[in-house]
Amino acid sequence: MSAKKNNVLPGFGLALGYTLVYLSVLVLIPLGGLVLKSTSLTFAQFWDIATTERALAAYRVTFGTSALAAVINAFFGLIVAWVLVRYDFFGKRLIDSFVDLPFALPTAVAGITLATLYSTNGWIGKHLEPLGLKVAYTPLGIVVALTFIGLPFVVRTLQPVIEDIEPEVEEAAATLGASRWQTFRRIIFPAIFPALLTGFALSFSRAVGEYGSVIFIAGNMPLISEITPLLIISKLEQYDYVGATALAVVMLGISFVLLLAINGLQWWAANRHNNRNTGGEQ
Amino acid sequence: MSVRRANTEPAWVRYTLLTLAFAFLALFLGVPLAAVFAEALRGGWEAYFGNLVDSESLHAVTLTLIVAAIAVPLNVAFGIAASWAIAKFEFRGKSLLITLIDLPFAVSPVIAGLIFVLMFGAQGYFGPWLFEHDVKIVFAVPGIILATLFVTFPFVAREMIPLMQAQGKDEEEAAVSLGASGLQMFWRVTLPNIKWGLLYGVILANARAMGEFGAVSVVSGHIRGETNTLPLHVEILYNEYNAIGAFASASVLALLALVTLVAKTLVEWRMRAETAMLTAELPPEKTN
Numbered sequence: 001m002s003a004k005k006n007n008v009l010p011g012f013g014l015a016l017g018y019t020l021v022y023l024s025v026l027v028l029i030p031l032g033g034l035v036l037k038s039t040s041l042t043f044a045q046f047w048d049i050a051t052t053e054r055a056l057a058a059y060r061v062t063f064g065t066s067a068l069a070a071v072i073n074a075f076f077g078l079i080v081a082w083v084l085v086r087y088d089f090f091g092k093r094l095i096d097s098f099v100d101l102p103f104a105l106p107t108a109v110a111g112i113t114l115a116t117l118y119s120t121n122g123w124i125g126k127h128l129e130p131l132g133l134k135v136a137y138t139p140l141g142i143v144v145a146l147t148f149i150g151l152p153f154v155v156r157t158l159q160p161v162i163e164d165i166e167p168e169v170e171e172a173a174a175t176l177g178a179s180r181w182q183t184f185r186r187i188i189f190p191a192i193f194p195a196l197l198t199g200f201a202l203s204f205s206r207a208v209g210e211y212g213s214v215i216f217i218a219g220n221m222p223l224i225s226e227i228t229p230l231l232i233i234s235k236l237e238q239y240d241y242v243g244a245t246a247l248a249v250v251m252l253g254i255s256f257v258l259l260l261a262i263n264g265l266q267w268w269a270a271n272r273h274n275n276r277n278t279g280g281e282q
Numbered sequence: 283m284s285v286r287r288a289n290t291e292p293a294w295v296r297y298t299l300l301t302l303a304f305a306f307l308a309l310f311l312g313v314p315l316a317a318v319f320a321e322a323l324r325g326g327w328e329a330y331f332g333n334l335v336d337s338e339s340l341h342a343v344t345l346t347l348i349v350a351a352i353a354v355p356l357n358v359a360f361g362i363a364a365s366w367a368i369a370k371f372e373f374r375g376k377s378l379l380i381t382l383i384d385l386p387f388a389v390s391p392v393i394a395g396l397i398f399v400l401m402f403g404a405q406g407y408f409g410p411w412l413f414e415h416d417v418k419i420v421f422a423v424p425g426i427i428l429a430t431l432f433v434t435f436p437f438v439a440r441e442m443i444p445l446m447q448a449q450g451k452d453e454e455e456a457a458v459s460l461g462a463s464g465l466q467m468f469w470r471v472t473l474p475n476i477k478w479g480l481l482y483g484v485i486l487a488n489a490r491a492m493g494e495f496g497a498v499s500v501v502s503g504h505i506r507g508e509t510n511t512l513p514l515h516v517e518i519l520y521n522e523y524n525a526i527g528a529f530a531s532a533s534v535l536a537l538l539a540l541v542t543l544v545a546k547t548l549v550e551w552r553m554r555a556e557t558a559m560l561t562a563e564l565p566p567e568k569t570n
Contacts, residue, residue, distance in 0.1 A: 106493025209390025
């Protein structure tokens with residue numbers, strides 16, 4: 001209402017009304033239904049379902065592989081982002097667009113392809129087997145799938161931040177006698193650290209919920225290579241709706257905490273950025 | 283010359299980083315993409331096309347197109363409404379609303395499917411009522427559309443909100459004060475300003491709508507020739523050890539992904555060119 005008083009533009013009521021109705025019908029009410037369903041359990045029952053041996057193992061697999069994949073993505077994502085922003089080479093723009101492939105390629109396609117590549121007679125798997133390394137149908141395979149899925153996040157969060165680093169700062173550091181490594185460690189890395197952490201968190205958060213690309217390569221052995229989303233599905237297939245709901249609520253809670261953390265990180269990154277910029281102008 | 287050197291690494295570091303980046307991208311992006319097509323063509327072109335034109339594959343393609351044709355326009359309508367309200371007006375709870383719009387991206391696709399099973403499934407809240415009235419949502423096409431709407435929910439809105447915020451409301455206010463109706467203002471002022479951002483959101487939403495697997499898998503019931511989208515068809519063929527068939531369908535989806543990347547890149551260049559033009563026009567001293 002207060003918006004209308006000092007705004008001549010039309011359509012506020014309609015636009016906001018439509019937004020809220022659509023959001024409620026499609027997102028809030030169904031998610032609320034999930035939480036409501038879990039309240040048919042007492043807390044003790046909920047706790048029992050959420051902490052069975054199989055569920056705990058699934059959390060360990062899910063979060064362990066997601067964290068490892070996010071670390072790999074943070075490391076190589078930083079290198080890829082740096083190379084794409086700072087160096088000139090043939091085909092740079094092509095490779096830059098190519099980085100988004102995991103966003104565009106359906107997860108099922110990624111899943112069957114990675115499973116085929118890393119199986120013992122696949123293009124990559126057959127070179128790993130003599131080394132005693134089994135990837136497909138082990139937790140390592142899950143890490144490979146999750147690395148693929150999370151690859152663009154770190155690169156895309158870091159690129160604009162690396163572009164924004166003012167060359168004068170690096171020049172000043174060099175003039176004052178800093179080695180290139182010192183400049184990176186003391187000047188560049190602190191500037192890009194919030195974005196790196198955001199990219200890590202985005203990659204991790206995407207990996208935690210991922211299903212399509214993982215199930216083909218994981219082997220899906222309970223206690224060893226079964227991820228939580230798959231455990232939810234197998235409960236659903238046994239018509240154990242309550243069990244599926246309890247695990248889904250746990251996952252939803254964790255996702256929500258991650259979303260808040262990411263928002264906080266982005267806010268932190270933006271604020272540091274602004275402070276630096278105004279500081280530079282004065 | 284020495285200033286220039288201060289801004290870059292020694293040559294051996296540069297080459298090491300370039301090699302690492304190329305190796306990583308080749309291993310995780312290049313090889314898998316090549317493998318999709320290599321596996322699909324393993325049995326030759328005839329087997330490839332034979333698998334593509336089989337009736338179940340064609341049905342899966344049709345269903346995928348129908349789902350996208352419904353989900354994407356609804357997503358556009360929501361994206362425009364949400365970004366109009368958020369970017370052009372001030373109201374309480376705005377940042378909460380923005381967070382809630384992003385929420386489906388944080389939710390596992392499996393949970394996105396599960397919530398609709400809990401709502402509309404036989405055991406769900408509306409299950410008995412739907413059964414009485416002979417309406418099928420879960421394990422039928424409406425469920426697939428709902429799940430797709432959920433997972434594509436934020437795409438258009440999150441592209442449009444920052445774009446509209448950056449454009450401000452001066453132009454629309456000028457149009458309205460000159461007597462334009464709401465619709466005239468939208469068609470002649472707002473839409474031309476946001477068209478590239480809108481198209482960008484549509485490209486991303488469409489790719490996800492056509493490629494979604496997890497959420498759709500939960501609500502579809504995997505009924506062949508009925509509720510199988512193309513990604514689900516890929517899974518069924520793969521699990522039946524029909525690798526050539528699975529990769530033939532997968533190659534169609536991979537081509538779609540490549541088209542998406544090209545379209546996305548073209549729109550990005552276009553948007554960059556337009557912002558560059560705008561900023562170049564602003565300070566007249568600079569250009570002349």
